[in-house]
Amino acid sequence: MGNSKIxxxxxxxxxxxxxxxxxxxxxxxxxxxxxLLRQLLAQGTKQLTLVKNDASEPGLGISPLIEAGRVDRxxxxxxxxxxxxxxxxxxxxLKIDIFPQGIxxxxxxxGGAGLGGILTDIGLHLGSSLVAQLVEVDGIxxxxxxxxxxxxxxxxxxxxDEMGNLVFAKTAYNFNxxxxxxxxxxIVETAEIVPPGAIDPDHVHLPGAFVDRLVLIExxxxxxxxxxxxxxxx
Amino acid sequence: MPYKHRIARRAxxxxxxxxxxxxxxGIPNLIMDYLPPGQQVFVHAENGIWGMGPRAKAGQEDxxxxxxxxxxxxxxxxxxxxxxxxSFAIIRSGRIDVAFLGALEIAQNGDLANWIIPGKMTxxxxxxxxxxxxxxxxxxxxxHVAKSGQPKIVKNCSLPLTAPACVALIITDLAVIEVTxxxxxxxxxxxxxxxxxxxxxxxxxxxVPSDALPRF
Numbered sequence: 001m002g003n004s005k006i007x008x009x010x011x012x013x014x015x016x017x018x019x020x021x022x023x024x025x026x027x028x029x030x031x032x033x034x035x036l037l038r039q040l041l042a043q044g045t046k047q048l049t050l051v052k053n054d055a056s057e058p059g060l061g062i063s064p065l066i067e068a069g070r071v072d073r074x075x076x077x078x079x080x081x082x083x084x085x086x087x088x089x090x091x092x093x094l095k096i097d098i099f100p101q102g103i104x105x106x107x108x109x110x111g112g113a114g115l116g117g118i119l120t121d122i123g124l125h126l127g128s129s130l131v132a133q134l135v136e137v138d139g140i141x142x143x144x145x146x147x148x149x150x151x152x153x154x155x156x157x158x159x160x161d162e163m164g165n166l167v168f169a170k171t172a173y174n175f176n177x178x179x180x181x182x183x184x185x186x187i188v189e190t191a192e193i194v195p196p197g198a199i200d201p202d203h204v205h206l207p208g209a210f211v212d213r214l215v216l217i218e219x220x221x222x223x224x225x226x227x228x229x230x231x232x233x234x
Numbered sequence: 235m236p237y238k239h240r241i242a243r244r245a246x247x248x249x250x251x252x253x254x255x256x257x258x259x260g261i262p263n264l265i266m267d268y269l270p271p272g273q274q275v276f277v278h279a280e281n282g283i284w285g286m287g288p289r290a291k292a293g294q295e296d297x298x299x300x301x302x303x304x305x306x307x308x309x310x311x312x313x314x315x316x317x318x319x320x321s322f323a324i325i326r327s328g329r330i331d332v333a334f335l336g337a338l339e340i341a342q343n344g345d346l347a348n349w350i351i352p353g354k355m356t357x358x359x360x361x362x363x364x365x366x367x368x369x370x371x372x373x374x375x376x377x378h379v380a381k382s383g384q385p386k387i388v389k390n391c392s393l394p395l396t397a398p399a400c401v402a403l404i405i406t407d408l409a410v411i412e413v414t415x416x417x418x419x420x421x422x423x424x425x426x427x428x429x430x431x432x433x434x435x436x437x438x439x440x441x442v443p444s445d446a447l448p449r450f
Contacts, residue, residue, distance in 0.1 A: 028281070029297070030281075030300055031298075053318070076358060078358035078359070080358060086357075096358075098356075099359075100363040101280060102319075158298075173315055224297060227304075230306055231295050232306075
């Protein structure tokens, strides 16, 4: 099939250039595209702007890229579980922009839906320095939050069909569909690639229209498993 | 009973059957252990759960199923999973009946600061700002004073606010305090705590009813 969406991890990620803005799925570890991120580390891609809900934890997710000095800027809602990212920010080596979690998601959705931005009243109390422009609708003040897009999105799905239709699992769903909507090149790692029709069209979480490349996860390292420090102790 | 569990047990009494609640990280999460038995309560988690259950037992964790604080959790029958857009649509549209949050400072008018200490602690806001601003009722669960001994309940917050005038009720290791249009009212005392101690450790005027106060 000449137009197959199925790639090796190396072929899928090779076209990601230095300086790219990359949208990354995941909330904590669930839904984080660890194999694709590991490939970025291996191929040496640098000067990145990453957009992810959180900064991951040391040694996991996007943190190895941050630790290796490959990330210039991180746009996130929460970085509290990664002291290494916070340290780089305090040393001026990593610029971190923080947005309220749902507003971050909606900025990206706007970028993925052909819109220029959103109107929101969240955080108006923080003052003029953070409020670029106010708009009044039915007597309520809102600020304009511009849309956000990436050059690339890295996505983790539970299952894909060869058309690129995706199904996400439990809380590994999170930011994955919205990130996949808002990038020029969308690369998905998945545990399973099934023939067209094997996923009931009623059960597709994200249509393959948004998906460019599928990578079958070859090796499930410990980062895909249960992290003992987040589990109850026996 | 450790004070965190005493706070959580008292906080669970604020929940009514059929309500949708959200539990912040820390003491609020302990409320799961004290939910009223036999009443359907829907626990929402920012990372995409409506109908969260108790934490996963050791050995029964699912790597794809965590709460918003990254701890492995479970769901109850009838639960739903969804993406982050849907999760925050639920929050911002006012579907959360009660949000239980932690605090660095609470002002006498209900201002809440719990997300940043400039130059010291910058974890980011997560979902806290949207929860504090849009939940129908915000209940703060906290120690009465900071580790330094300074009151957390103050006339005016010195830290950047999470949301203005959002807190309805404060439950601490010492007392239950209601935030009203006429200021702070002492409503209940923890076992073994005196009115004088609460007043001394509160950094804003506290009104005390003349009747005997319930204990919790």
